[in-house]
Amino acid sequence: MSSAERVVFEHVTKRYPGTGAGNPGAVEDLSLEVPAGKVCVLVGPSGCGKTTSLKMINRLIEPTSGRILIGDRDIAQQDVIALRRGIGYVIQQVGLFPHQTVADNVATVPRLLGWDEGRRKDRATELLELVGLDPTRYANRYPSALSGGERQRVGVARALAADPPVLLMDEPFGAVDPIVRERLQNELLNLQEQLAKTILFVTHDIDEAIKMGDLVAVMQVGGHLAQFGTPDEILANPASDFVARFVGADRGLKRLALTRVDALELMPPVTASSGDDAADARRRALADPFPYLLLVDAERRPIGWVDQDDIPSSGTIGEDLATAMSPLFSRRTTLKDALAMLIEAEVHAGIVVDGKGAAMGLLTADMIFASSRDGRSPEARAGA
Template structure:
C-alpha cells in the first residue's frame, strides 16, 4: 500500500444473485489522502456500485476494502458510514427537518452536545456559502436546487469526516448553477483537503474536479487512471480516446498556464509618437504584418498594420484598431487561444497585473506545448511499462 493511500480496494467484486457476470470484477485501486479521485465511464459500467461498496451500502462478494490500514469489510457498517460523508444527486434532505437539523444528523448520532452541534451547523453553512442566520431554520422546500445541493454537501461534512463519497452530486442542476457549485466545492476543498471519491458520467466534469481520473469500462475495469493532463495528452487505448472525445487536445490547454517563466516570442512594438519607419523595419525583421502600439506606461493600446506604417503617417492613440485580445500572466493557454481567435494579429497579448505588456502567445507556442505534454505523457507510460 502506498504510504499516502487513504483508501485501497483489493480485488473487490460485486456479483448480484442470479446474474452470470459481476457488476464489479476484481477491482483494485488506491485513493491518496487529500485527493479527489473521479470515477467516470459510460452508464452501467459499475462506477456508482463501486462507490456504494466503499461505505458498504451494498456488500462486496469478494476482495477487501481498506481504510487507514483497516479492512472495513469486517466492521459494523453503520459505524463505518458515520466516518464517511456521502452526497448523492437526489440530495435526500429530510423534508420535515430544518436545514440545521439536516446538517446535524450525524453529529447527533455521535452524541455531540447541543452547543457543539450549533457551532458546527453555522460553520458549515458559512463554508458552503449560505448565511446561517438566513438558512438554518428554513426547510428544504424553501430552497432552490443549488441551495439544497449545498446543504447536502454541508450535511455530508457534518461530523468532519476524512472521507467523502459523491455520486453525481451536481448532475441534476442547471449548467450555470452547476459550474458555480463546482467552483465553490473546489474552493472549499483547497482548505479542507478531504479524501474524495467522486462519480460522474461527464468527462468535462471529471477533468475539472479530479486530481486523478479513473476511466472505467464494463464491470468497473480500469482502462486508464492518471491525472487529467496525462489522460488528455496520451489516451492509452481507443476506448479511452473515444470516451474523452476528439476535443481532448483543446481540453488539455486548460492545464497549461502563461507565467513569467515562459519565454514568449518577440513581437514588434512601438510607442505612440515613435518613428513609423523604424517600427516598420522591426516588423519586417520578424516577418510580422502588425505592430503593437503601447502607451507611455507600456500598456497595449492599438494594432497598426505594416501597410499603414508604410504610408509614413504618425501613429496616434487612435491609429489602427483597439487591442481587445488580452490575457493576464497566469491565464490558461485555453483562455489565450480564445483571445487569439478574436485578435487582429492572430495572437493573444499577455499583460502583467498592472496592465503593462509582457509578450504575446502565438499559435506555434500552443503547438509546442501540446507536443511537449504528449511527449512527457508518453515517456511517463513507457517508464511505467519498463518498471513493471
C-alpha cells in the first residue's frame, strides 16, 4: 500500500469569465490542509464551489489563482495525465464504461499505466473482494447488469486500482436509496480503517458529512469557506449564523450521536447485594445525592433499583426490594441513543455495564446535558 499524502489548498480562487465572486461554482480564496490519511468532507448548498474545489485537485478545473499541493508538490507543475492517474476519482453517476466488463473497468488505471494482463487481473480480483463483490460472479458482467449499489462499489474499486495516495469522491452515494447509502457509507468507513487514504469527499448532506468526515469544510455560496474543523467542533461551536443554520437546529442531538458513553466520567452507584446488612446500605444510600440504591448480584451485574426510602433500617437486603430497572448501556453506546432510552426510563439514570454485564457506573440525562453544554467532550466518533 502506498502511503497517503496530505492535500493543501493555498489561497485558491476560481472565477468564471464575465462573473465576479459570488457566482455558482466559484471559489474564493480557499485555504485548508487535509492531513495525510484523513477524510475531509466538503459540504455546503449547491453552487457553493465544493465540486469545483474537488475538481481543481485533479485539474479537471484549473484554478484562477492560488496553489494546490499534494504532499509537498505543486500539482500545477506536474503532468496532468500522470497526476490524474495517481489520484482515485469517484463520481455520483459512477461513469463505469458500459462496453467493458466489471474487471476491465476496475483495471482501467493499471491498463493506462501499462501493467501486464496477469497483474491487472489479479488486482481486479483483489479489489472486487475488497469492496465485497464476489469476483467469480461479477468480474465478467457488464455494468448494465448491476444494481446501483453494485455499480458504486465497482466505482470505488476502480478508483483504488492503482493504489493512489489520494481519493476524490464527488457525491458518491447521492444516487442510491437511503438504505444502500448507509451500507455503502459504513463499508467505506471500514475500508478507510484498513487503507488510511487521504479522502476528499463532496456532499450536500450535513449528516453524511458528520458521519464520514474526520474533518468537515462547510462552504457557502460564493465559494467561501465558512468553517473548517472536526465534526464535533462544527456542531459545538458553529462559526457563523450560516453554519448554525446549515448544520440544523438539532445540532445538539447530532453532536450527541458523535460521542460515546465512554467519553464521559461516570457516576459511581451505591450498590448492595442480597444478604447485605440493611442498616449499613441505608446509611450509605442516604449519604449519596442519588435517591436510589443499585441492587447487584455476586458478579456486580445489576438486578434493579431500590428507593432509598424503602430500605429497611434493620435486617438484610432482599432481592424483592428492587422495584425498578434502568436501561443498560455499553461503553460504545452513543449519547444520543442513551438519551433516547433515558427519556423512556422510570429511573433517569442508565447503568453502564462492561462486556460481562457488570455495572461500571451510572449515566444520567443531566450528565449528558452538561457534557453538551461545556463543549469539551472528546471527539469520539459514532457511525461505522
